Amino acid sequence: MSGSRAAGDLAVRSMTGYGRASGEAAGRGWTWELKSVNGRGLELRFRTPPGFDRVEAQCRKAAAAALTRGNLTCNLSLDAGGPGAGFAINEANLEAALAAIETIRSRVDAAPPRPEAILALRGVVETGDRAAAADEEETRAFEKALLAGFEAALGELDAVRTAEGAALKGVVKERLAETERLVDAAEAAAAGAGEAFRARLDQQLQDLIGSEKVAPDRLAQEAAMLAVRADAREELDRLRAHVDAARELLAAGGALGRRLDFLTQELNREANTLCAKAPTLDLKTIGLDLKTVIDQMREQAQNVE
Numbered sequence: 001m002s003g004s005r006a007a008g009d010l011a012v013r014s015m016t017g018y019g020r021a022s023g024e025a026a027g028r029g030w031t032w033e034l035k036s037v038n039g040r041g042l043e044l045r046f047r048t049p050p051g052f053d054r055v056e057a058q059c060r061k062a063a064a065a066a067l068t069r070g071n072l073t074c075n076l077s078l079d080a081g082g083p084g085a086g087f088a089i090n091e092a093n094l095e096a097a098l099a100a101i102e103t104i105r106s107r108v109d110a111a112p113p114r115p116e117a118i119l120a121l122r123g124v125v126e127t128g129d130r131a132a133a134a135d136e137e138e139t140r141a142f143e144k145a146l147l148a149g150f151e152a153a154l155g156e157l158d159a160v161r162t163a164e165g166a167a168l169k170g171v172v173k174e175r176l177a178e179t180e181r182l183v184d185a186a187e188a189a190a191a192g193a194g195e196a197f198r199a200r201l202d203q204q205l206q207d208l209i210g211s212e213k214v215a216p217d218r219l220a221q222e223a224a225m226l227a228v229r230a231d232a233r234e235e236l237d238r239l240r241a242h243v244d245a246a247r248e249l250l251a252a253g254g255a256l257g258r259r260l261d262f263l264t265q266e267l268n269r270e271a272n273t274l275c276a277k278a279p280t281l282d283l284k285t286i287g288l289d290l291k292t293v294i295d296q297m298r299e300q301a302q303n304v305e
Contacts (some may be wrong), residue, residue: 013165013305015070018155023147029079039071048076068255093123140207175297257304264298
């Protein structure tokens with residue numbers, strides 16, 4: 001796992017994925033199932049049978065080292081038998097019981113006891129934690145296998161998240177390219193909007209004052225004041241800067257989801273201002289198209305780790 005994580009640090013990963021691993025150790029089968037979905041931070045939920053607190057603690061450390069964000073649910077299911085099973089026979093106590101029975105039979109004429117009667121003797125059969133503690137070495141080996149299995153399931157989950165992250169990265173890149181194209185179109189529309197804005201203002205003033213001719217200097221003054229308020233060059237510059245910053249984030253890789261989500265919020269803020277300032281219908285339409293593309297990009301960004 002450590003090698004694959006180091007190599008994948010430059011990748012973009014999603015927060016959704018699934019991993020599974022199963023095996024057998026010390027005569028007992030086990031299965032890990034890991035599922036992760038979106039989350040603001042990293043939240044780990046473990047569902048393990050009683051008596052496996054030590055395994056869970058180690059698995060939590062492994063998950064925290066491998067993942068940064070997402071709600072991760074880890075389920076461990078066990079087959080019957082082996083360490084921690086329902087019961088185990090204490091061989092030493094059984095041998096002592098059998099020896100005692102033979103001693104009694106040598107002195108008293110009696111039929112051999114039935115097996116279930118022998119198993120009912122105290123100390124011959126151990127249950128629960130006592131059964132697991134009967135062989136500490138076997139228990140340790142089983143726990144080691146469970147931890148290795150968890151690492152394998154975590155590796156599969158990581159691979160799924162990385163593959164989905166690559167797809168998300170491609171979609172975000174496409175939306176950034178579309179955003180840049182629309183910013184170029186907005187810049188061209190804004191450049192040609194000045195004369196149209198002046199002509200529209202002239203017509204509005206004529207409608208207000210009737211046939212009286214508006215002085216050119218008065219018209220120019222009013223047009224200049226309104227043009228300053230409608231100037232969207234700052235918004236366009238900031239839109240370009242945010243697009244460049246998002247591309248740098250994608251190139252760097254790693255846990256960039258929160259920063260990418262923040263940039264999409266800033267892009268949306270500038271697009272809103274552009275729509276509010278737009279002096280022409282063409283520019284307002286471009287602003288609305290920008291908002292649509294940015295919303296699509298934000299939906300994808302919210303699933304990035």
